[in-house]
Amino acid sequence: MxxxxxxxxxxxxxxxxxxxxxxxxxxxxxxxxxxxxxxxxxxxxxxxxxRPIFISSPTRIARAAFDMIFVTGAIWKDFGWSGLEFTLGVALALAIGIPLGLAAGWYRRLSYAVEPFLTALNATPQVAFLPLLILWVGTGLACRVLIIVLLAVLPIAIGAVAAVRTVDARLIRVARSFSANDALLFRSIILPSSVPFLLAGARLAVGRGMIGIVVGEIYGSAAGIGAMMNQAGSRFETDKVFVGVLAIAVAGVGLVEGLRRIERRVEAWRPQVAA
Amino acid sequence: MTARPKLEAQDIRLSYLQPRTGTALAALDGVNLQIMEGEFVAIVGPSGCGKTTFLSVVDGLIAATAGRVLVDGEAVTRPGPDRAVVFQDASLLPWRTVLGNVRYGLECLGVAAREAGARAEKLVALVGLSGFEHHYPHELSGGMQQRVNLARALVVDPKILLMDEPFAALDAQTRELMQEELLRIWAAAKKTVLFITHQIDEALYLADRVVVFSGRPGKVKDSIAVDIERPRPIGVKRQARFHALEDRIWELIEEDVKTKAREDRHARA
Missing domain, CATH: 1.20.5 (Single alpha-helices involved in coiled-coils or other helix-helix interfaces)
Incomplete structure (x- = not known):
């Protein structure tokens, strides 16, 4: 026992x-x-x-969740929309952030040009750009995807810069000494040693992408977890708001766990540090 | 008629621009050196005399300010498969196994995967690491890591092996063992070797000829033939003749070492 x-x-x-x-x-x-x-x-x-109207309760939330998942099935549509926004946003953020960060880490002059933007963008709350995004692209899907990109791209790019900066210079010398060309140097040395930084950036990006879902759907969105929470909140349906919070938490934990699995597989060579 | 040297350094000069003071700092001041085919030459000198820099110039990693390096009479401008470096720190790729690390040079040179695997396995055996093919570097001792480092350089079948204080970080016993091993492997692989070290006894034990560098800026002070017959059991280090050569080289270096120590004290004061 x-x-x-x-x-x-x-x-x-x-x-x-x-x-x-x-x-x-x-x-x-x-x-x-x-x-x-x-x-x-x-x-x-x-x-x-x-009053339950303010704080709801675990049983009420459970009942609401059951209804939304199995009875009305309303949550699936929201989940689908938010999932689409999130996938597009994070994929774009990875597609921009990783090449940009790796290049800025490698080419000193490019980093001088790019770093002021990264620093400034990192210091401002990116949701402050939401009114501008709405002006530029309206309140449709594009706006919601872009706010997620804006939030998620920074940790990815900053992680990638740090990744290249910390590559062991001795390993680069080894590659050069064996006449490796730049493509091979990148593939055989820089990429493998960048993996932990890129995955750490991706983990942060997941959390920030979740913020993007909620914030981006506040304005003029008819569907999505964030929109659902917003509408339920204005109707004092506290149970549904909590279901939305839970859904996002579960999705976030699931994604981060998935990334951890990938990391464990890719980084299997790394000596285990005693906990 | 004299044979053409395998490797020749002609009046190599190198100076850096120091970014902080804006003045040029001379690291190498006209190094001349000739190494014949199959010869084992060791360079000794006080720390900071530009030995490692010279090796990088010979490898083609650093361009000399003046002078040129010739391999078989042809000028060296960049690293090539005719030269391979055994680095000071093993500098192994930590995410690759022993076999993966040994293959690395072959992959860089575009050798087909199957052939690369076969050649790598042969070299792993030569350096005495059979059974450790699938171990990762962090699972190996310092001496074993240096064996991998050596195999990685030998596997590309270079004409000239450039060794940059490969045993400096090892403990004394392991170092002696590795020196003996290196001579065995050298006898089997028949390579021309340029070996950098700051240890006089290591240079004497290994080399046919010991080249003494002067302190910064580095240049050749003297070249001493080591007339001790091979094979050399580790016991030759205890012979009177060995000690006599050791004393002679120490005398050449002593003044530079003392000057350097004085400068260091001065710089810290």
């Missing part, structure tokens, strides 16, 4: 934390804590019952 606990300590304590939190939440919505503390606090205890 004790052995079982020690072996799974992390999972057990994590589950206990989550369950305790859910019970606490449910109790506020159902007035359990108000009833329980009535003898102690008197009329003040009524304050511990919170």
């Amino acid at each position: 004790r052995r079982f606990y020690l072996q799974h300590e992390r999972a057990i304590l994590g589950a206990v934390g989550i369950i305790a939190f859910l019970i606490l939440w449910e109790g506020f919505a159902r007035g359990w804590w108000a009833e329980l503390l009535q003898p102690l606090l008197g009329p003040q205890a009524a304050r511990l019952q919170l």
